[in-house]
Amino acid sequence: MASKFDVSQQKGLMAFNGFMGSKSYVEGFQFSPADSEVFSKMAGCPDAKKAPHAYRWYVHIAAISGVRGLSSGAAAAPAAPAKKEKAAKKDKKADKKAAKKPAKEDDDDDFDVFGDDDEEEDEDAGKPKETRAEMLERLKKEANDRLTAKAAKQRTMVAIEVKPWDTEQDLNQLWKKITTEIQQDGVKWGENCHLVEVAFGIKKICMSFVMGANNSSDDIIEQIEALEDEVQSVEMTSMNVL
Incomplete structure (x- = not known):
C-alpha cells in the first residue's frame, strides 16, 4: 500500500494527501512500518495549505518518531526603505556596529511544532543529533517491538x-x-x-x-x-x- 505513492514527487504527494483525507495512519489504526516507509521518502514537511492531510499526518508521525525543529517555511518580510538620506546613513553605521557582534539566531527560522520550552532545548543541546538512517532504523525497531509485545500477550x-x-x-x-x-x-x-x-x-x-x-x-x-x-x-x- 505504501509503495503506491511516490511522495518524493508533487503528483505522488497530492495523491497521498487525498488518500489520507480520512485516515490517521497509512495502514490500519495504529503506527506501523508502512508509516515509517512513507515518512522516509518525503523530502520534507508538506505544505499545510496545498496538502493539509499529508501535513497533518507528517507532523503526527514526526511527533511519534521524536523528530524536532520542523521548518515552518515562513519568509521574513522585507525591510521598509529609508525615507531620508540622514536616516540611511544612521542605519549604515548601525549595521557596521552590528556586524562586529555575533549574529543572533532568528527565532522565526526554526519553528518547533511540538512547543518545547527553552529548558528542554538546553538539555538536548549537548546530545548528538540523530541521522536520518538512525531515525529510520529506530522507527522500524520500535514498530517491531510493539508487534512482538502484542504477540506475546496473545x-x-x-x-x-x-x-x-x-x-x-x-x-x-x-x-x-x-x-x-x-x-x-x-x-x-x-x-x-x-x-x-x-x-x-x-x-x-x-x-x-x-x-x-x-x-x-x-x-x-x-x-x-x-x-x-x-x-x-x-x-x-x-x-x-x-
Missing part, C-alpha cells in the same frame, strides 16, 4: 474432542484426570465439559483450554493421547485467537 482458545475406548469408562473422571495431570505454564483448562454421543452408546468428551503464544496445542494433545489405556483418540475442532 491468547488462543482451543476446543478438542476426546474419545474413550468403551462405554464403561467414567468420562467425568477422565476429564478431571486430564485437566489435573496435564499442566503447562500459560495453559488454562475450561471449567467444565460436556458429553456427546458418538455411536453404540459410546460418548466423547468435548472440552477446551486457553493457551499463550509460547504454548503448543500439539504438545497438549500428545500428552492426552499418551493416556493410551483410557483415550482412543483426540481431535482438535477449533482454534480461535482471543
Whole structure:
C-alpha cells in the first residue's frame, strides 16, 4: 500500500494527501512500518495549505518518531526603505556596529511544532543529533517491538474432542484426570465439559483450554493421547485467537 505513492514527487504527494483525507495512519489504526516507509521518502514537511492531510499526518508521525525543529517555511518580510538620506546613513553605521557582534539566531527560522520550552532545548543541546538512517532504523525497531509485545500477550482458545475406548469408562473422571495431570505454564483448562454421543452408546468428551503464544496445542494433545489405556483418540475442532 505504501509503495503506491511516490511522495518524493508533487503528483505522488497530492495523491497521498487525498488518500489520507480520512485516515490517521497509512495502514490500519495504529503506527506501523508502512508509516515509517512513507515518512522516509518525503523530502520534507508538506505544505499545510496545498496538502493539509499529508501535513497533518507528517507532523503526527514526526511527533511519534521524536523528530524536532520542523521548518515552518515562513519568509521574513522585507525591510521598509529609508525615507531620508540622514536616516540611511544612521542605519549604515548601525549595521557596521552590528556586524562586529555575533549574529543572533532568528527565532522565526526554526519553528518547533511540538512547543518545547527553552529548558528542554538546553538539555538536548549537548546530545548528538540523530541521522536520518538512525531515525529510520529506530522507527522500524520500535514498530517491531510493539508487534512482538502484542504477540506475546496473545491468547488462543482451543476446543478438542476426546474419545474413550468403551462405554464403561467414567468420562467425568477422565476429564478431571486430564485437566489435573496435564499442566503447562500459560495453559488454562475450561471449567467444565460436556458429553456427546458418538455411536453404540459410546460418548466423547468435548472440552477446551486457553493457551499463550509460547504454548503448543500439539504438545497438549500428545500428552492426552499418551493416556493410551483410557483415550482412543483426540481431535482438535477449533482454534480461535482471543
